[in-house]
Amino acid sequence: MAIEGIPANHRGRRLAGARSWLRSPALATGLVSGAAALALYLWSLAPGLTSADGGDFLIAAYHLGVPHPSGYPLWTMLGWIATRLPLADPAVATNLLSAVCAALAIGGLGAL
Numbered sequence: 001m002a003i004e005g006i007p008a009n010h011r012g013r014r015l016a017g018a019r020s021w022l023r024s025p026a027l028a029t030g031l032v033s034g035a036a037a038l039a040l041y042l043w044s045l046a047p048g049l050t051s052a053d054g055g056d057f058l059i060a061a062y063h064l065g066v067p068h069p070s071g072y073p074l075w076t077m078l079g080w081i082a083t084r085l086p087l088a089d090p091a092v093a094t095n096l097l098s099a100v101c102a103a104l105a106i107g108g109l110g111a112l
Contacts, residue, residue: 026111034107041099049091058083058094075101 049055053067060067061079075097082097083090 030107030109030111033110034103037106038099038103041103042096045092045099046095047092048089050095054091058091061094062090 046054049058056067057072057075057079059065060072061076062083064076064080067076078101079094079097082093085093087093087096
């Protein structure tokens with residue numbers, strides 16, 4: 001007897017297959033590489049404002065402005081939130097945001 005188009009011998013397979021990605025080596029690789037990258041980024045985090053475009057991006061994040069023609073809207077909005085957190089300095093908050101975003105990107109790439 002089939003339930004909603006699923007044959008009786010296939011009922012439990014969909015649920016078991018949905019959980020199988022939790023045990024995949026790709027997920028472990030992504031988690032380990034992301035955690036290692038985050039540790040390295042936190043160890044080498046700039047203690048304040050950096051040269052080049054650092055000031056432009058900090059001012060844009062603090063005031064929800066546009067730092068350059070492409071604008072970097074997601075980073076600017078996340079930076080605005082980060083500068084409102086009760087951390088010591090807005091520059092440290094945006095540097096921490098950049099470290100977390102880079103570590104998430106490395107972890108996501110490692111999980112592929």
